[in-house]
Amino acid sequence: MDYFSGYISNLIEQLSSLPGIGTKTAQRLAFYIVSQPEDKARHLAESILEARKNVRYCKECCTLTDAEKCPICSNPRRDKHTIMVVETPRDLAAYEKTGKYEGVYHVLHGAISPMLGIGPDDIRLKELMTRLAGDVNEVIIATNSSLEGETTAMYISKLIKPTGIKVTRIASGVPVGGDLENIDEVTLLRALEGRTQL
Amino acid sequence: MDYFSGYISNLIEQLSSLPGIGTKTAQRLAFYIVSQPEDKARHLAESILEARKNVRYCKECCTLTDAEKCPICSNPRRDKHTIMVVETPRDLAAYEKTGKYEGVYHVLHGAISPMLGIGPDDIRLKELMTRLAGDVNEVIIATNSSLEGETTAMYISKLIKPTGIKVTRIASGVPVGGDLENIDEVTLLRALEGRTQL
Numbered sequence: 001m002d003y004f005s006g007y008i009s010n011l012i013e014q015l016s017s018l019p020g021i022g023t024k025t026a027q028r029l030a031f032y033i034v035s036q037p038e039d040k041a042r043h044l045a046e047s048i049l050e051a052r053k054n055v056r057y058c059k060e061c062c063t064l065t066d067a068e069k070c071p072i073c074s075n076p077r078r079d080k081h082t083i084m085v086v087e088t089p090r091d092l093a094a095y096e097k098t099g100k101y102e103g104v105y106h107v108l109h110g111a112i113s114p115m116l117g118i119g120p121d122d123i124r125l126k127e128l129m130t131r132l133a134g135d136v137n138e139v140i141i142a143t144n145s146s147l148e149g150e151t152t153a154m155y156i157s158k159l160i161k162p163t164g165i166k167v168t169r170i171a172s173g174v175p176v177g178g179d180l181e182n183i184d185e186v187t188l189l190r191a192l193e194g195r196t197q198l
Numbered sequence: 199m200d201y202f203s204g205y206i207s208n209l210i211e212q213l214s215s216l217p218g219i220g221t222k223t224a225q226r227l228a229f230y231i232v233s234q235p236e237d238k239a240r241h242l243a244e245s246i247l248e249a250r251k252n253v254r255y256c257k258e259c260c261t262l263t264d265a266e267k268c269p270i271c272s273n274p275r276r277d278k279h280t281i282m283v284v285e286t287p288r289d290l291a292a293y294e295k296t297g298k299y300e301g302v303y304h305v306l307h308g309a310i311s312p313m314l315g316i317g318p319d320d321i322r323l324k325e326l327m328t329r330l331a332g333d334v335n336e337v338i339i340a341t342n343s344s345l346e347g348e349t350t351a352m353y354i355s356k357l358i359k360p361t362g363i364k365v366t367r368i369a370s371g372v373p374v375g376g377d378l379e380n381i382d383e384v385t386l387l388r389a390l391e392g393r394t395q396l
Binding site: 003004021028029054072 | 201203205209217218219225228230236242244245247248249250252253264268287291
């Protein structure tokens with residue numbers, strides 16, 4: 001890309017190293033950024049630096065935050081006796097958006113994946129077990145419904161069962177608004193197995 | 199998004215103000231950025247600041263660059279007698295990628311759009327006309343094949359014709375590898391009108 005200039009090419013290269021951003025998107029973003037007023041570009045650059053500098057793991061739930069405890073763990077109205085286990089802070093965000101979950105979270109930062117060489121020690125499982133020594137009524141496992149997510153869910157439930165704490169798994173089934181004819185067989189079977197009485 | 203922290207929420211907000219970046223993508227990018235080593239985040243922030251600070255319009259072709267003349271206009275091997283008129287620096291990049299065009303460019307930074315209130319004075323047309331006072335053999339109009347692009351092409355060709363300089367328009371037709379049955383009628387008609395003898 002020597003047909004732009006060094007600085008713009010460098011910005012395009014930096015942007016295209018971000019996940020899911022290809023060269024074309026990076027170009028679009030770079031030209032947008034350099035066409036904006038200088039203080040808008042500065043705000044963006046500063047927000048990157050500040051977020052990176054101040055980021056840390058919540059000492060309770062291990063989500064990414066900028067204080068010792070994240071806003072959810074430090075909220076006295078959240079039910080600390082119910083812990084939902086998720087893979088990433090983005091999954092936490094997804095459940096928060098429902099506005100209905102009142103418990104707290106535990107962010108694993110990944111899932112067990114023998115194929116990728118990610119074992120139980122590579123995710124924040126030890127921290128979860130430490131929390132269970134406290135007063136916990138239920139652990140809701142909300143890892144993804146993928147092979148890795150299911151493996152992780154199985155592993156965690158086996159780990160927790162001996163402690164006598166209730167372990168549940170979020171339901172798998174037909175998405176709301178989903179058209180049955182377009183849904184894969186595995187999901188259809190799961191939905192059948194998980195049927196509830198009306 | 200008060201369930202993250204101030205700094206992360208701020209970064210997500212800044213990122214989602216970029217074109218084509220929604221909240222979910224912004225979240226994904228933000229968490230990626232804060233999970234990276236600190237110097238990677240700094241490189242990204244610095245490349246934004248430097249690109250913005252050093253950006254300017256090439257005094258010849260008006261593309262965005264960081265020197266008085268862009269790398270293409272200052273390349274002595276490029277044919278300065280042929281000017282390709284494009285709407286944006288990204289269109290320039292698209293033609294450069296072919297590696298076959300040896301002339302220079304002129305970047306309009308937009309297209310005439312009565313609907314959006316963009317007139318001939320709002321794009322870099324005056325600069326193009328000034329260049330034509332020099333020794334130019336051909337002006338190739340490569341604006342988009344949209345309503346605005348076609349309007350702009352028509353306007354420019356009418357403007358240049360009196361000077362006697364040859365004005366051409368890039369061909370409109372069926373894309374290479376395109377399946378005829380999936381192509382819209384207007385394009386099919388254009389391809390028919392533009393047929394060449396074999």
